[in-house]
Amino acid sequence: MRHRSDILNYHLMLLPGVILLIIFSIVPILGNVIAFQRFVPGKDILKQQWVGLDNFIFMLQIPDSKQVFWNTIAIASMKMVLGILVPLVFSLLLHEVRVGWFKQTVQSLVYLPHFMSWVILSGILVMILSLDGIVNQILILFGLDPIMFLASNKWFRHIIVWSDVWKEFGFSTIVYLAALTGVNPALYEAAEMDGASRWGKLVHITLPGIVPTIVLMLTLSMGNILNAGFEQIINLYNPIVYETGDVIDTYVYRIGLVQMQYGLATAVGLLKSVVALILIAASYRLAYRYANYRIF
Amino acid sequence: MKVKTTVTAVILIISMMMVLVGCNESDTESNSSAPQPNSQKELGGPYDAYDEPITLNIAKSISTQNTNLPSGDTVEDNEYYRFIQKKLNIIVKHEWQTETSEAYDQKMGLAISSRDLPDAFVVNEQQLKQLVEADLIADLTEVYEKTASPLIKKYYESYDDRVLSRATFDGKLMAIPSTNIGGEFNLTWIRQDWLDKLGLQPPKTVDDLVAIAEAFVKNDPDGNGVADTIGITGVPDLAGYNVTHGFDPIFGAYNAFKGLWLQDESGNVKYSSTLPEMKTALSKLRDMYASGIIDKEFAIRKDTNELVAGNKVGIVFGPWWIPYAPLSDSVKNDTKAEWRAFQLPLGENGKYNVYGQNPTGRYLVVSKDYQHPEAVMKVFNVQTDGIRKLDPESKDLYVGLNVNWTIWPLSITVDYEDVVYRGYLQLKEAWDKQDPSILTDEELKAEYENVRKNEENPKKDIAAWADATARLEAPAALAPENLNYVRNVFFGVTPTMEQKWAILSKMENETLLKIVLGEESLDAFDRFTSEWASLGGDQIIQEIEETIQE
């Protein structure tokens, strides 16, 4: 009896949220039919011209599609991996700090770049990376030739990835710091008495303690496998680096400048979502099968 | 069991929502298939008032900042709006408004998608086509013919048919277009004080320009002992109408142009970026870049104006109005700066080769459901007279308060194509005679005042300096006698362009830029032209030629 009513309560707790999600998420999701139309704003949704898979085929058929898709995946994957590693390492370093005011100050400072828009940040980045900017001045000091970073296909992706990591790591650190507070201090004391080294404590207590959080963040970040960062790239790229920096979203954006691209943009969005879902589901499956661990 | 009921509940709720949404959709649907108001009804003359007051709901982009309106007046309730009510018995209201035009475009896109439109509103070309295809706006042919004021008709005529035809679909005028005035092509602005210091003359040919740029780079014109000055600035897209720092004057000297559809004598259409003249121009730019007289970082700079403001460059390509920005910053930071505009370098034909602008881009449309489309035209008539200070009843509204013309309801303007040069001629005549009384236009009078102010105390008042330089100095370089005007013959989008333009323009921008930077050889140009043609360019040209025949 108690068991039954517990479950009823669980459903009850979820009900308001589910209703809101149905209204504001599911119903709009039905609008994805636009992906199969040549959508002309102004005409009724059901009266639009149906083009089946044409929008998808278009995306795959453009001469540059391989280049554009590959750029997107390459950049997004790098961001994904570093986007987990850097905040993780940083939060572990911060965790070692005992001086309260220092820890708090650092935390408060590093989360600020998250709030700056790429419009402003790109201006600053261009300044730093210019031929007479700080980075090149250091290079010259070491006797190297200055490099035009933002015009170089060798460097562009790295700039995009690292500057994004720099912008977001402080914010992601917050999650790991919260997780770190959950590690039982008694374990540390016991290890201390057993003569464990700092490194040992880290590897055998701290890390295992926050593994669930790490795995969760990694899994969720897979949802972004095709999001290379539109706002950032559109503010930093130029025709020279199209080769390595032109991604799906920037390409679709340029199409939109000339013609209506609602159908195409929706198709692309749908594609991204499907790929993301597949990846997350696959990760869940793998974690369960091989580590007997349920991520959710 | 639990799962089943949950799922059923979910499905029920979803279907309910769909019905709700669907109901709303069909409601708006039935509204727009209501019959057109009786077209036999009297439209009235251009300024005829209505017996009963009528409302006109518009959407508008207008900044509520610094309107200079007296306290109590707002952007929706002010002397101009009240005057229109008084004169025509039309009450103009804002259904919605935004502060910027970007925000406006976004909201307008959504309004069109949801088919929830005001009575009259301004749209861009893409949206105009959508509205026509979705059949949501009114045919204004008769409205224009019968109720447009003579002045407005004259304005449009100064463009021949180039403006009205853009709003005409299947022989019907579906919008009232805004006009983009001409004369805003890039001139070559040079620091006269640097020229004097180095004993140089203005450039007649491109080689002259190269020599000047070289001197600016090597001979320390700003006299600070450091080789920190740049010869010529640029932009990644290389050129563009009204784009400050575009290389257009150099392209023009070789009779080359980027991105234009040109028609030759036999009526064939060609894409200017693929012509041999372009190759010659690129070759020259490439040499210039390699020799270091073009800003090494021009392709990646975020803010090229910084160089101008910082007085690091002595040659700037830009239209007549750049004294307002960024040249004003340059002068503010260094009062010795003397900027002069030149119609140089000249092409082989001895003329300054320039091209015209897109003569329109914003369109005022009227919702099909609105009962009084001619009211919109009448408001536009009254508004235009008010702005040009031609109506004695309205010319003193807000006099002396510096209220911007955009406070009038409708966000489009029309003017003569050569209004800048016209104004300049009148201003010059008055200044030469030292007699401001011959000027009838209020704006010209204010400009005269600024010229005088600047003459008395040069550059003390930067705004006056900017006005004086932009209105009395620069337009001399717009003198038509030395100009060779080339016209783009097509501004729209063809079916193949919808498919292929993104990839074609990507190829164009990438290849041309890489050639200039030296990352690709000149031969890449030939590869580009043939690929461009086969990937869709030839087809597009064919489609354009067909459209023009009509």
Add this chain to the structure above:
Amino acid sequence: MVRSQTLPSRMVDLLIVLVLTVSSLACLYPIWYTIMLSFSDQAAANAGRVWLWPVGFNLGSYQIILEDAQFFKSFGISLERVLLGGAIQFILTVMMAYPLSKEKDQFPGKMYYVWFLIFCMLFSGGLIPTYLTVTNLGLQNSIWALVLPGAVPIFNVILLMNFFRNLPKELSEAAVVDGAGPWYVMLRMYVPLSLPALATVTLFSVVGHWNSFFDGLIYMSKPEYYPLQTYIQQLVVRTDPQFMQNLTSEELIQMMKVSNKTLNSAKLVVAMIPLILLYPFLQRFFIHGLVLGSVKE
């Protein structure tokens, strides 16, 4: 806890401090630079002369932002949405995270909900369908258009759910034995013990609402209804030729005092100030070892 003071350990400490300090400064500099820009004279800013200190100190940009009464009205609207929206999000986050943190045997059907949430998180109808839904419900021009569509912050729910899962099972088991129902366990036991996680999701919530500007734009028809970010975003100095050619010299002087560079910087500073103050305030909730002592081992 005694920390060993061996030399290698101290060197590691030093290294850590170094890395943290450098990172902090690297994060601080762009903000500092932006603040300096916002106080600078426009011509100097445009010439790139600003590095560490304001050049030509003036408050022109701030004047433009703060002069208008609308600034304060919008500030109020943003405050309203943060409080109302934040509260709704908080309640829903907790209420949804708790049942989902139960195991499958305790809550059959849980996985359907979880995948439902993931689905909603990944899939979106895009701008037009969402806009149509909200407007068809008649929510435009009301605070509800800003608060309801994002009322379920799925990422936060999953985060909190994960945190709940890692609390010791003994907690709820003991309470159940004592006769407590799920609501009691959730409110009186899980919530007080999850302060760091709750602080985290609250922070994300507040930041999300405070920074959001696009929904304010599309669902509000007049500036009077704009939340702060929507309003500030649109304060732009117009320098396009169509506009400029009709300006009088007084207007030009006005325009020349500030440029978009300094104005954008000021916009950013104003928008960020509450957030800068918020995190330090929430840091007090990041308490170590909250769970310690609540479970007898």
